[in-house]
Structures are given as structure tokens and as C-alpha cells.
Amino acid sequence: MSWQWFHRLGSPRWFYQKSSAWLPWLGGAALSLLSVGVVWGLGFAPEDFKQGNSYRIIYIHVPAAFLALAGYYIMAISGAIGLIWKMKLSFVVMRAAAPIGAALTFIALFTGAVWGKPTWGTYWVWDARITSMLILFFLYLGVMALSGAFSREQSGDKASALLALVGTVNIPIIYKSVDWWFTLHQPATLKLTEASTIDPSMFYPLITMIAGFYLFYAWVLTLHTRTMILQREGRTQWVRELVGASAPAKA
């Protein structure tokens, strides 16, 4: 039937088998884009006339923040799909996305704080953008904690999916925080609807890094999802066959 692909997509086994072919491509592309972007951004992009060399942190700060937000969408939408269609795989993706999102949010907060010191004169201010990002970090941690807090796995799936969905109210607040409140944080440099306020010589390395972070995210999310599938499906026949087939030598 025409819905067959949808059901197949929900099957952890199908995903596990298919995704092993994607991994080297995703990983290779991500690492090469990231290395090109880092060398470009650190050594070859021109110095910022106002901020000097500290601005080079933008090449990791902005991509990490992008993915911290995009990762939240992925986590919340996976949770919603799991709740609505009871798809096993989507709950696994949701669980796998939580620690990755937390790590990326941490990077955005950390690099932002370190960038703040030479630029604003302080590591931390309780302004709208930074505080809402901190809330995002806690939401990720909350989803991680809640998903592991139940002895029945399905209860953890449902509860953490609900928390992830409720937490999406924070996302537009993060986006709009630099416009709604008076803040130290500079407004968005990259815009979808109008020209970006950034010179091409700085824009190209930045977009390289953003693409690299997206690919890295896809790679790592696949890796974490596969690991979690193996963990959850340990009792099923296909995992037994998979593990048995790759056993070094049967005693």
C-alpha cells in the first residue's frame, strides 16, 4: 500500500539496517566541512573592525545555537509523532536527540559567555536571549531525566514527549528575544527574508560551519539512535541474529 513506507520508517530494524550505509558519508561530509570551516574562520576570514579577533567565535557559536534550536524541533516533533502514531522509532529518536541538543545548547551558552567577556565586559547577563537559552538547556535535561524516570519504558516515552511538546513555547521566545526586549545580545546576523548584515568574506565560512554542524548533527543523531535501538530491541530475534552473526568465535 502507499502507506507502507511510513510503517517501514517506524521500524527500528529497518532503520538500523539502512542507516549503517549512511554513517560514513554523513560523518565524512560533516568532518570535512567542519575542518574547512574552522580553518577558514580562524585564519582566513578578515578581522572584524569593531570586535577584533574575538568575533571568530561566531563560527561555532551561531551554528551551535542553530542546531540547539533545530534539535529541539526534531526532538519535539519526534515525540509528537510517537504520541500520535505510536511509532516506536520516533520515541527512540526523541530520546537520542535530548543529550545531543543539551550538548549543543551548552556549547552555545559556553562560547557565548566566553565571547561576552572581551566584547561586553562580562561573562553573563540575565538578558532575554541568554536566559531563554538557559531554559532550553534545562528543558533538554528535563526530557533526559523524565524519559529515564519510569520503570516502564512506554511511560517514560509518553511523559518526556509531552514535556518536549510543552517546552516548544520557549522556541519562539528565543528567536524573538533580541527584538522584544532590550538586550546586550546583537540581533540576528543571518536573515531569511532580507539581506544578511554580514560581509560575504565572513558569510561563506559561517554558512560552511552551519552546514557542517547540520551534517554532524545528523551523523551523531543516527549513531545515538542506532545504539538506543540495540539497547531497546535486545530481546528481539533480529538483534540476536545480528549480534550472534558478528560474534568473534562461539565457544
Place this chain on the structure above:
Amino acid sequence: MQFQFDSLASFFAMDGHGPYVWASYGMVVLVLVVLAVTPVFRQRKLRRELQQQLRQEEARRRAATTRAASQRAAEVVE
């Protein structure tokens, strides 16, 4: 496009912003490496545990069949 610094030393110094820039990049490398490496190690450990579990089950099954066989043999002798 050209390299923006006169020397390697000035590249590391970044006009005094070096510590901030390098601390940020160092932390990013650390976090990304941890993100990529943890699932690989966890999966390796999981596979080992599952294999061990499979071997134990196999051994138990084999023990059960030999027990049954010896029982049958004992019955024949009687």
C-alpha cells in the same frame, strides 16, 4: 583570500583575544568528540553483553538436553 596573521605566534595570540577564541574552539572540539565517540563505545559494550547473554542461554540449553539424554539413558539401563 589570504592568511590574516603575520606569524604563527600572532595567530595564537589573536591580538589578545587568543585565550577566549581558543577556549571556545577547544570546548567545542571536546564536546563534539564526546558526542561522536560515546555511542560507538556504548554500542560495542552492548554487543558484548548481548553476546554473553546469548552464550549463556546456549550453554543452558545444551546442559538441559544432555540432562534429558542421560535421563533417557538411565531409563534404558533400568
